[in-house]
Amino acid sequence: MSVAAVQLKVVQEKxxxxxxxxxxRRGIELPPLAIDTLQVxxxxxxxxxxRHCHVDASPTRTEKMAPEGIAKCLEILERHRxxxxxxxxxxxxxxxxxFDSFVERAVALDRRVMVRHNLTVQLDxxxxxxxxKEYLPQFFAKNRVEVISSLPYYQExxxxxxxxxxxxxxxxxxxxRLNEVGYGVEGSGLVLNLIYNPVGxxxxxxxxxxxxxxxxxxxxxxxxxxxxxxxxxxxxxxxFKLHLDKTGQYEAYMEKLLAAFNPAAAEGxxxxxxxxxxxxxRIYDCDFNQMLEMDAVDxxxxxxxxxxxxxxxxxxxxxxxxGHCLGCTAGAGSSCGGATAA
Amino acid sequence: xxxxxxxxxxxxxxxxGEHAKKLADGFFRYYGEVTGSDGALSKREKALIxxxxxxxxxxxxxxxxxxxxxxxxGSNPEQMMEAVHVAAAMQAGITLVHSVQMQNHxxxxxx
Numbered sequence: 001m002s003v004a005a006v007q008l009k010v011v012q013e014k015x016x017x018x019x020x021x022x023x024x025r026r027g028i029e030l031p032p033l034a035i036d037t038l039q040v041x042x043x044x045x046x047x048x049x050x051r052h053c054h055v056d057a058s059p060t061r062t063e064k065m066a067p068e069g070i071a072k073c074l075e076i077l078e079r080h081r082x083x084x085x086x087x088x089x090x091x092x093x094x095x096x097x098x099f100d101s102f103v104e105r106a107v108a109l110d111r112r113v114m115v116r117h118n119l120t121v122q123l124d125x126x127x128x129x130x131x132x133k134e135y136l137p138q139f140f141a142k143n144r145v146e147v148i149s150s151l152p153y154y155q156e157x158x159x160x161x162x163x164x165x166x167x168x169x170x171x172x173x174x175x176x177r178l179n180e181v182g183y184g185v186e187g188s189g190l191v192l193n194l195i196y197n198p199v200g201x202x203x204x205x206x207x208x209x210x211x212x213x214x215x216x217x218x219x220x221x222x223x224x225x226x227x228x229x230x231x232x233x234x235x236x237x238x239x240f241k242l243h244l245d246k247t248g249q250y251e252a253y254m255e256k257l258l259a260a261f262n263p264a265a266a267e268g269x270x271x272x273x274x275x276x277x278x279x280x281x282r283i284y285d286c287d288f289n290q291m292l293e294m295d296a297v298d299x300x301x302x303x304x305x306x307x308x309x310x311x312x313x314x315x316x317x318x319x320x321x322x323g324h325c326l327g328c329t330a331g332a333g334s335s336c337g338g339a340t341a342a
Numbered sequence: 343x344x345x346x347x348x349x350x351x352x353x354x355x356x357x358x359g360e361h362a363k364k365l366a367d368g369f370f371r372y373y374g375e376v377t378g379s380d381g382a383l384s385k386r387e388k389a390l391i392x393x394x395x396x397x398x399x400x401x402x403x404x405x406x407x408x409x410x411x412x413x414x415x416g417s418n419p420e421q422m423m424e425a426v427h428v429a430a431a432m433q434a435g436i437t438l439v440h441s442v443q444m445q446n447h448x449x450x451x452x453x
Contacts, residue, residue: 155418198413205416209386213416 004293007237008322017254017323028266032315035080037274039087039336040065040073041287042099044279046091047124050150050163052197052240054291057091059127065279070098072306073277077109080311087274087336089116089287094133095126107143114146119174120167134177141181141190148230148336149175150195154217162199175224184226192226195338197234201244201253203260203331204231207339230338233257235288235327257326265333268340271319281306285319287336288327294320352403377411386415393422394429 023030043064046057077083086106093099093115106113117136125133140147151171152162159168175184175192182188194214198204211229218224234240236253244250271285275296283304284290295303297320298313333340359366377388389411396404412422 153418155420157419200413202410202413205386205414209384210416 002293004291007241008292008294017258017326019321019323019325019329022258022261022326023266023321026263028263030266030269030272030319030321032317032319033272035083035273035275035311035315037085037087037270038073038077038083038277039089039274039287040277041089041091041279041290042070042093042096042102043091045095045128046118047095047121047127048092048118048164048167050239051243052162052199052234054235054238054240054288055091056238056291061091063279064096065098065281067098069277069279069281069306070102072281072309074102074105074109076306076309077106077111082311083111085112085114087114087116092118092121094121094136100139103139103143103145107145112146113143114148115140117147117149118163119149119151119171120163122174122177123170137177137181137183140178141183144190146191146193147178147183148193148195150197151175151214152197152199154214154221158199162197172222172224175218175226176222179224184224186225193228193230194226196229196231201234201249201256203256204233204334204339206332207231228338230336231332231334232336232338233327233330233334235324237288237324238291254323254326257330260330261326262329262331262333262341264341265331265339266329268333268335269325269328270335270337270340274336275304275314277306283309283314285317288324289320289322292322292324294322296320347402349402349406352407355403384415386412386417389415390417390421390425394425394432397426398429398433 041055044055044057044061045059045064046053046055046061047059049058073086077086088099088102090096094117096102103113103115117140121133122136123134125131139145149171150163152158156168159171160166163171178192179185182190184190184192196204196207196210196214204210207229210231214229215226218226236244236250236257241250244253271289274286276284276287276290278284278290282290283296283306284294285296289296296314296317297303298317304314304317328334328340331341356366356370358369377385377392379385381388383391389408392404393408393412396408409422412425
């Protein structure tokens with residue numbers, strides 16, 4: 001049984017964290033509303049090994065999307081204008097050999113292209129091929145990509161604790177290079193958004209307050225600017241769950257998420273408007289379901305893939321939920337675009 | 343090894359209502375209103391104050407709870423430690439200011 005399947009079995013056995021039961025008790029239904037974002041996880045290789053990573057990404061991973069998969073994603077975007085956004089993630093998606101052409105071709109299709117950029121890949125380069133990635137800020141700017149980067153805090157202590165020794169200093173240098181080409185600079189139109197993740201088993205602070213703190217501190221301490229801050233709750237899966245288990249905090253964290261269930265946050269969960277594609281072309285309701293290998297299925301139970309993609313079939317699918325979904329519905333809610341409840 | 347304070351007991355706080363429910367309900371309403379929402383002070387400011395008080399009063403339940411609350415309201419370890427120093431400085435100051443009383447009495451004792 002794969003690691004993901006074992007994890008899924010563990011989550012399913014914890015019936016008190018049965019997300020479907022939570023929804024039923026409250027009379028909430030969460031069908032898909034739209035598919036406006038195609039989120040593609042192109043590669044699990046990364047130059048970092050973050051403690052909370054739900055992808056379990058690292059420099060030694062090898063999974064990456066084949067050229068046929070990239071081509072199929074572009075074909076889906078071309079055929080379906082209503083999928084307005086392409087969200088490229090990983091690992092570090094820039095390490096995929098076809099990353100640059102994927103971006104350029106999606107931009108040529110007039111899509112809003114977002115890249116989940118970890119900042120340090122600019123300076124570290126490719127951990128396996130040693131390819132230099134310092135050109136990325138200029139590449140992003142030329143293609144007017146929306147850059148979304150994780151920065152757990154505006155201080156070294158939390159950032160390095162979560163993302164590795166030296167990451168904070170490198171992140172500041174990388175942000176400086178993005179600012180120099182216009183990202184996060186008022187009036188440039190080049191959007192740089194930052195992501196806050198708690199560094200442990202607690203819920204994010206209110207997004208607006210944190211954004212104000214980050215803007216003030218990054219500007220005064222480092223002369224850096226950005227557009228918006230998104231808060232994302234840590235999902236109790238994969239590497240984060242491993243650390244929860246090792247410190248005996250998994251149950252307490254799940255209890256916290258359950259106690260903080262917010263129906264308003266549930267209404268805005270990202271799986272209602274996004275589909276997630278894995279490196280092998282399988283489709284999932286979100287990146288977290290992807291890492292748990294919970295394939296998205298149509299109404300007849302048939303798994304969805306990009307190779308036989310039908311928009312209406314995907315839109316009519318029932319979303320698959322499980323205990324980890326409590327992470328997206330706790331407190332102010334969580335998604336790839338930040339808090340989901342006011 | 344058991345001790346007088348068990349971290350798991352913090353979850354049983356609501357059980358104080360077992361023998362005096364009306365009073366407990368009244369307390370939790372007041373407590374929630376004071377600590378759980380923004381007022382003239384923000385939740386974050388209140389969490390830092392509560393953290394400082396937890397240390398001054400030496401309550402391990404409160405220290406745990408308000409460490410988490412401080413993090414969940416956006417404070418960082420530097421701010422939290424400084425709040426503890428406020429409590430420490432207050433306790434030192436409160437001790438020392440009473441020596442004015444000692445000095446007053448000392449003057450009476452030295453004829």
